[in-house]
Amino acid sequence: MIEFRMPSLGADMEAGTLVEWLVKPGDAVRRGDVIALVDTQKGLFDIEVFEDGTVENLVLKEGAKVPVGTVMAILNGTKEVVQKATKLEEAGAAREMPREVIAPVQTPPEIKASPLARRIAKDLSIDLSIIKGTGEEGAITKADVENAAAEKKQTPEQEMRAETAQQPSSPKEKTAATADSIRMAVAAAMSRANREIPHYYLETKIDMRKALAWLAEANKQRSVKQRLLPVALYIKAVAKAAAEVPQLNAYWEDGLQLKEAINIGVVISLRTGGILIPALRDAEKKSIDEIMEWINEIIPRARSLNLRSSDITDTTITLTSLAEGSAETVYGVIYPPQVALVGLGSISEQPWAENGMLDVRPVLVATLAADHRASDGQIGSRFLMAFKHYLQEPESL
Amino acid sequence: MTEEELKPVIFRLLKGVAPDTEPETLKPDDNIRTTLEIDSFDYLQFIVALDEQFGMDTPEEDYGKIQTLHTLLAYLFQKAKKTV
Numbered sequence: 001m002i003e004f005r006m007p008s009l010g011a012d013m014e015a016g017t018l019v020e021w022l023v024k025p026g027d028a029v030r031r032g033d034v035i036a037l038v039d040t041q042k043g044l045f046d047i048e049v050f051e052d053g054t055v056e057n058l059v060l061k062e063g064a065k066v067p068v069g070t071v072m073a074i075l076n077g078t079k080e081v082v083q084k085a086t087k088l089e090e091a092g093a094a095r096e097m098p099r100e101v102i103a104p105v106q107t108p109p110e111i112k113a114s115p116l117a118r119r120i121a122k123d124l125s126i127d128l129s130i131i132k133g134t135g136e137e138g139a140i141t142k143a144d145v146e147n148a149a150a151e152k153k154q155t156p157e158q159e160m161r162a163e164t165a166q167q168p169s170s171p172k173e174k175t176a177a178t179a180d181s182i183r184m185a186v187a188a189a190m191s192r193a194n195r196e197i198p199h200y201y202l203e204t205k206i207d208m209r210k211a212l213a214w215l216a217e218a219n220k221q222r223s224v225k226q227r228l229l230p231v232a233l234y235i236k237a238v239a240k241a242a243a244e245v246p247q248l249n250a251y252w253e254d255g256l257q258l259k260e261a262i263n264i265g266v267v268i269s270l271r272t273g274g275i276l277i278p279a280l281r282d283a284e285k286k287s288i289d290e291i292m293e294w295i296n297e298i299i300p301r302a303r304s305l306n307l308r309s310s311d312i313t314d315t316t317i318t319l320t321s322l323a324e325g326s327a328e329t330v331y332g333v334i335y336p337p338q339v340a341l342v343g344l345g346s347i348s349e350q351p352w353a354e355n356g357m358l359d360v361r362p363v364l365v366a367t368l369a370a371d372h373r374a375s376d377g378q379i380g381s382r383f384l385m386a387f388k389h390y391l392q393e394p395e396s397l
Numbered sequence: 398m399t400e401e402e403l404k405p406v407i408f409r410l411l412k413g414v415a416p417d418t419e420p421e422t423l424k425p426d427d428n429i430r431t432t433l434e435i436d437s438f439d440y441l442q443f444i445v446a447l448d449e450q451f452g453m454d455t456p457e458e459d460y461g462k463i464q465t466l467h468t469l470l471a472y473l474f475q476k477a478k479k480t481v
Contacts (some may be wrong), residue, residue, distance in 0.1 A: 219457045224445050227457060229437055271417050271434070299438050323436040 002053055002075040006060075008068045009040055009312050010277070010335075012189030016040045017065040018072065027055045029075065034308070036072065041181035042276060042312075043305035053077030061127055113140035124149045178305055182274035193333045197252075198372040201331050202380045206388050207354075208347055208362040214394035225296075230347070231266070231321050232292040236397045238264055238319050238342050239283035241386035247375045248340040248368075248383050249316045256339070256374050265315035265335065266295075268302045269323075276302045277335065279315040288397060322346050329365045339374035342387065343367040364391070398477075400470055407469065410446040414439045425467040451476070 006016050019037040029035055034046040035055075053075040060072040113121070113128055117140045121128050124145070131148045133140035211233055219227045242249040242262045251257045262284045265277040278298050280291065301307055318335050321344040330343035345365045352361035366387060370380045390397055411420040411433065418433040430440055444455050444463075453476050455463070463469040 216457060224441075224448050224455060227441060229441065231438075269436075271415065295438065300442075325431055 001056070002051060002077045003071045004035075004049065004073040004075055006038070006066055006068050006070045006072055007047060007309050007313060009038075009042065009045060009309055010185075010189070010315075012185040012192075013040055013042075013068055014188075015065055015067045016045075018060050018062055019044065020062055021058055021073075023055050023058075025055050025057055029053055029055060032310075038309075041178075041185040042307075043178045043182075046308040048308060048310050049075070051075070051077045063127060113145075114142065117142050117145045120149075121145045176272070179270065179272040179274055182270065182276070186274055189335060190333050193336050196336060197334050199334060199369050200372045200377060200380065201367055201369055202377065202384050203329070203365060203367045204384050204388055205350075206364045206366055206391050207352060208364045208391065211391050211394045212347075212362055226289070226292070228288060228292050229295065232288050232295060233391065233394060233397060234321055234342075234344055235264055235266065235280060235283060235291050235295075235319060236286070236288055237387050237390035238317065239286075240390050240397065241383050242317055243284050244386045245379060245383040247379050248370060250339050250374060251316070251337040252339050252371055252374045253337050259316040261314070261316065263314050263316045265312075265318040265338075266298075267318065267320040268299055270303060270305075276305075276307065276312070277315065277318060278302055278307055278311040279313070281310075281314070317342070320344070329367060331367055332369045334369055334371055339371035340380075340383070341369045343369060403470060403473060404466070406450060407447075407466070410443060410450060411435075413446055414442045423466050426465050428464050429466065429469070430464070 006018075009016070017039040019039050021036055023029060023033075023035045029049050030052050031050055032048055034048050036047040038045050038047050054077075055073060056076050057074040058072075059074060060066060060070070066072075113131075113133065114135065118128065120126075120142060121131075121140075126145055126148050128140055128145075131140050131144050132138070134144055135141040208230075211230070215228055215230060215233065222228070239262050242264075246258050247256070249259050249262050251259065261282055263279040263281045264283045265279045268276050268278065270276065278301075280286065280294050280298075283291070286294070298307075298311065301311075315335070315338065317338055318332070318341045320330060320332050320341065322330055324346050326346045328345040328348050330345055332341040332343040334341045343366070347362045347364050349360050350363040352359050352363065366384060368380050368384045370383075408420040411418065411429070415433055415435050418435070420429075420433065423429060423432060429435065435443065440460075444460070447453075448455055451473065459472070463472050
C-alpha cells in the first residue's frame with residue numbers, strides 16, 4: 001500500500017489546495033502520470049506519481065487545502081513507496097515551517113456545526129469548511145448543509161471552482177494574484193534561510209574570452225533555434241564542479257546528507273516579479289545541447305506558470321545568473337535545505353593582468369554562498385576553482 | 398514593406414516573447430532589450446520569431462546591429478534589398 005501525499009514543491013511550500021483529481025479509484029497509474037492538479041502559492045501544478053500502481057482510494061476531497069505531507073490518496077503498488085519528492089522533503093518541511101505565510105489550515109473541530117449537520121454533511125460528502133453557517137454564532141445548521149447539497153447538485157462544476165481557492169476570473173487577475181503569493185513564498189523561504197543558515201561567501205573572477213569564443217564558434221554552425229546561451233555552459237560547469245566537490249551537492253537536515261543525483265535549480269525571474277526555480281535533473285549526465293534544450297523548454301513554461309511537480313522537487317544545488325547588462329556580482333541566499341548557491345553576475349569588460357601584461361577581457365564574477373554548518377571555506381574554494389577551471393576550458397565541458 | 402508597415406509586425410513579435418511589455422512606447426533609439434527589460438533568453442526567442450516572420454537567418458554576430466528600433470529597421474531593409 002502506498003500513501004500518496006501532498007508533495008513539497010520547494011522549501012517554501014507549506015500547504016497546497018487539491019483542485020482536481022485526474023484519476024478515480026481503480027485506475028491504473030504509471031510512474032510520471034499526472035494524477036492531480038494542486039494550487040500553491042506558485043500557481044497550479046500537475047502532480048505526478050513516482051511508482052506504477054492502482055488507485056485504491058482518493059482520501060482528499062477536491063477543494064481541500066492541506067499541509068505538505070498530508071495523505072491525498074492510497075495506491076496499491078508493486079513496490080513499497082512512492083513520491084520520492086515527498087519522502088525526501090517531508091521531514092524537513094513538516095518540522096519547522098515559517099509561519100508567516102499561510103494561515104493555519106482549518107480543521108474540522110474549529111468549524112461550528114450541529115452534530116446533526118455534521119452527520120448529514122458526512123453522508124452527502126459535503127465539506128463543512130465551505131459552508132457559511134446561519135445558526136447561532138455562525139454555526140452550521142442542518143438547513144445550511146441541505147442547501148449546500150442542493151447547490152452542489154445543480155452546479156458541481158461551479159461549486160468546485162468557487163471552493164478551490166478564491167480564483168480570480170480573468171487570467172490577468174490570476175497572474176497578479178499568483179505573483180503576490182510567489183512573493184510571499186520567496187519571502188518565507190528566504191527568511192528561513194537567513195534565520196537558520198550561517199552563510200559564508202567566496203568570490204572569483206573568471207576570464208570568459210575563451211568560453212565566449214567557443215560559444216560564438218559553436219553557434220555559427222547552429223540554426224538560430226539551436227543556438228547556445230552562456231547559461232548552458234554555466235549549468236554544465238556547476239554540475240561538473242558539484243561532482244568534484246560533493247559536499248556542496250547536499251542537504252542540511254539533522255546533519256549533512258550528500259545527494260547522489262546532481263539536480264541543479266536554475267533561478268528564473270518572472271516579469272511580474274518573484275522567481276521560480278525549476279531543476280535540471282542529473283545535470284552532470286547532460287550534454288550542453290541537452291541543457292540548452294531544457295532551457296528552451298523550461299523558461300517559457302516557468303514564465304507562464306506552467307510547471308509540473310517534478311520540475312521543482314529534489315533540487316540539490318541552485319544557480320542564479322543575472323541577465324546581461326545587470327549587476328556584475330550577486331551574493332545569493334541559499335534555498336534550505338540545500339547548502340550552496342552559485343551566483344553569477346553579468347559579463348563585463350574589465351582590465352585584466354596576466355603574465356605581467358595588462359589586457360581587457362570579458363569578465364564573469366562568480367560567487368559561492370555556502371552553509372558553514374555543512375562546509376568550510378576550503379571546500380567552498382575548491383568548488384569555485386573547479387567551476388572556474390571548467391569555464392576556462394569550455395571544450396572540456 | 399514600409400517602415401510604418403513593419404513596425405506593427407515588430408511590436409507584435411516583441412509582445413509575443415514579452416506579453417506584459419508595451420513595445421509601442423519604444424523610441425527609435427531606445428535599446429530594445431534594456432527598455433523592455435527583455436533578457437538574453439527572450440531576446441533569442443525574438444530573433445527566432447523575426448527570422449521565421451521574414452524568412453531570414455540572423456547570424457549571432459549581427460545581434461549587435463539590431464539593438465534599437467532604428468537599427469533593427471535599417472537591418473531589415475538591408476536584408477530585404479539583398480534578397481531582391
